Amino acid sequence: MLFAELIVKGLVYGCMYAMMAVGLTLVYGLLRILHIAHAGVFALGAYMTVVVTNATGSLALGFLVAVVVSAAAGTAIYRLAYQPILHHSAFVPMVVSIGLFIVMQEAFRMIFGAYGIAFDNNPWYVANVDLAGINLTYVEIAMVIMSVVLLVGFGLFAGLTRVGIGWRATVSDPQMATSFGVDAVRVRYVNFLFGSALAGIAGGLVGLLNNYVEPTMGGSVSYKALAIVVLGGLGSVRGTLVASLVLGVVEAFGAIYLADIFDRDAIGFLFLIAVLMVRPQGLLGRSSGK
Amino acid sequence: MSSYIASLVSVIGINLILALGLNIITGFCGQVSLGHAAFYGLGAYTAAYLAKLGAPLPVTLLAGTAMAGAIGVVVGLTSLRVRHDFLAVTTMGIGFVFLGFVRKQKWLGGELGISGIPGSGLDPVSYALLIVAFAAAVLGFCLWIKHSWMGFTFDAVADDEDAARTVGVDVSIYKLTAFGIGTALAGLAGGLYIYFARIILPDTFDFVQSIAILTMVVIGGTGSVWGVFAATVALTLLPEVSRAAADYRLLIFGAMLMLVMRFSPGGLAGLARRRLA
Numbered sequence: 001m002l003f004a005e006l007i008v009k010g011l012v013y014g015c016m017y018a019m020m021a022v023g024l025t026l027v028y029g030l031l032r033i034l035h036i037a038h039a040g041v042f043a044l045g046a047y048m049t050v051v052v053t054n055a056t057g058s059l060a061l062g063f064l065v066a067v068v069v070s071a072a073a074g075t076a077i078y079r080l081a082y083q084p085i086l087h088h089s090a091f092v093p094m095v096v097s098i099g100l101f102i103v104m105q106e107a108f109r110m111i112f113g114a115y116g117i118a119f120d121n122n123p124w125y126v127a128n129v130d131l132a133g134i135n136l137t138y139v140e141i142a143m144v145i146m147s148v149v150l151l152v153g154f155g156l157f158a159g160l161t162r163v164g165i166g167w168r169a170t171v172s173d174p175q176m177a178t179s180f181g182v183d184a185v186r187v188r189y190v191n192f193l194f195g196s197a198l199a200g201i202a203g204g205l206v207g208l209l210n211n212y213v214e215p216t217m218g219g220s221v222s223y224k225a226l227a228i229v230v231l232g233g234l235g236s237v238r239g240t241l242v243a244s245l246v247l248g249v250v251e252a253f254g255a256i257y258l259a260d261i262f263d264r265d266a267i268g269f270l271f272l273i274a275v276l277m278v279r280p281q282g283l284l285g286r287s288s289g290k
Numbered sequence: 291m292s293s294y295i296a297s298l299v300s301v302i303g304i305n306l307i308l309a310l311g312l313n314i315i316t317g318f319c320g321q322v323s324l325g326h327a328a329f330y331g332l333g334a335y336t337a338a339y340l341a342k343l344g345a346p347l348p349v350t351l352l353a354g355t356a357m358a359g360a361i362g363v364v365v366g367l368t369s370l371r372v373r374h375d376f377l378a379v380t381t382m383g384i385g386f387v388f389l390g391f392v393r394k395q396k397w398l399g400g401e402l403g404i405s406g407i408p409g410s411g412l413d414p415v416s417y418a419l420l421i422v423a424f425a426a427a428v429l430g431f432c433l434w435i436k437h438s439w440m441g442f443t444f445d446a447v448a449d450d451e452d453a454a455r456t457v458g459v460d461v462s463i464y465k466l467t468a469f470g471i472g473t474a475l476a477g478l479a480g481g482l483y484i485y486f487a488r489i490i491l492p493d494t495f496d497f498v499q500s501i502a503i504l505t506m507v508v509i510g511g512t513g514s515v516w517g518v519f520a521a522t523v524a525l526t527l528l529p530e531v532s533r534a535a536a537d538y539r540l541l542i543f544g545a546m547l548m549l550v551m552r553f554s555p556g557g558l559a560g561l562a563r564r565r566l567a
Contacts, residue, residue, distance in 0.1 A: 034375050085552060090374060091322060092555050095508055098501055099547025106541040223382060230379045266390020269383030276380060280371040
């Protein structure tokens with residue numbers, strides 16, 4: 001039973017990673033920026049959820065505020081931090097992103113305090129149901145449902161709507177898309193809006209899952225999301241989804257069987273490095289990673 | 291020299307060796323590394339472990355340097371397989387793997403690190419001078435590399451790998467050399483650090499430390515030896531000069547990274563060059 005349980009728990013984490021990593025992949029696919037500050041948006045979403053929920057007593061309102069604020073913050077990051085430096089080599093936006101992430105993390109520490117905040121009323125992270133012998137908390141179930149609904153919704157949006165098709169066209173060939181009348185700048189805004197909203201929701205859910213929100217919570221998750229984006233073959237959404245689930249499961253197993261040698265964070269990266277040595281282009285990447 | 295000044299000088303010297311080492315990898319050779327602190331840690335842990343067994347200072351320093359350099363070459367091998375953004379995330383991963391490994395090893399003290407490291411046998415002032423001597427040697431070495439045949443080749447690799455290969459440069463060898471030298475220097479810094487601090491904790495070598503080192507390189511001007519020198523001294527002294535700067539050290543580092551990249555991607559060196567031009 002342990003075997004099945006590890007797979008299920010791994011998939012739950014994988015769903016959370018997927019929500020984080022899709023935003024990163026979209027940014028990478030469009031702008032070739034390693035958007036490390038995405039982690040700050042994730043933590044911002046978590047803080048908004050916990051602060052608003054505790055203040056008003058309504059979790060729904062908490063998530064609503066989290067989505068709106070995260071989406072706004074992500075868009076502002078694009079406009080103020082990335083847009084002016086897009087013409088530089090990839091190193092420049094990456095360093096800016098690191099700087100921005102550190103600034104956000106320190107800002108959270110100053111505004112909300114160095115010690116974390118817990119939800120006043122969070123029965124869902126202990127309440128659980130028994131599914132064929134595997135215990136899942138309500139939050140874990142919500143995580144899976146949310147990520148599936150949001151990502152399928154995104155897939156339909158990108159596949160079927162006019163904006164979605166323009167978006168995909170811009171990712172695959174910005175110049176061609178522009179000459180066919182796609183507004184590339186608007187696509188970027190939509191991109192950051194959507195990716196950041198997802199990160200905000202993921203943040204709120206992780207806050208609920210641990211019943212704890214702290215300034216550095218973005219760190220570990222986002223580094224792993226970066227690993228996933230690379231693992232999936234930088235910029236490939238399908239690869240990212242597969243890599244998220246695979247990494248979740250690998251970690252769940254590693255955390256049990258390699259517990260004496262490595263901690264959880266190390267296992268994810270060890271797996272990443274191992275895969276990259278064999279397949280430098282990532283799991284589902286096509287180009288040669290150059 | 292008071293003991294306060296001696297400790298300040300020691301920290302500056304260690305940071306200089308770290309920053310100049312990363313500058314060889316990222317600045318000279320153009321290979322992004324977000325895991326430099328892991329090699330600093332490798333050197334420190336190797337040296338500390340041996341020092342606890344009774345090995346004398348020259349042996350521990352040499353072992354720390356060699357260990358970090360050897361693992362650095364292995365990590366450098368990844369740079370032959372993956373490039374740019376892939377490499378950035380891979381090297382970041384190396385940092386996490388190192389920390390995750392060390393934290394779980396009882397024989398390396400786990401979360402508590404290694405304490406009770408024997409002294410260097412020198413008084414703090416002489417030891418600070420020893421560190422300065424090493425830092426000066428590294429500075430001289432970097433200046434020499436920059437203007438040597440190897441420096442030009444590094445430049446070519448950083449500029450356009452494929453073009454370098456076309457004109458007959460063995461790109462792989464130069465990348466591995468850059469990784470080897472840069473990480474060995476980090477190991478040396480780690481070895482010097484243990485006799486100064488006398489205790490090492492895993493968290494000293496975390497991602498934030500890697501970023502702090504990168505900040506010194508980037509603000510100084512990636513690739514510029516004197517720029518990195520100036521930025522390292524300034525950024526190390528900053529928290530000492532003002533209490534506020536000490537409390538908000540990371541905030542200031544982050545903001546500087548953003549502002550420098552926004553307005554002068556060449557760092558201080560780029561700024562100076564533009565002034566002169």
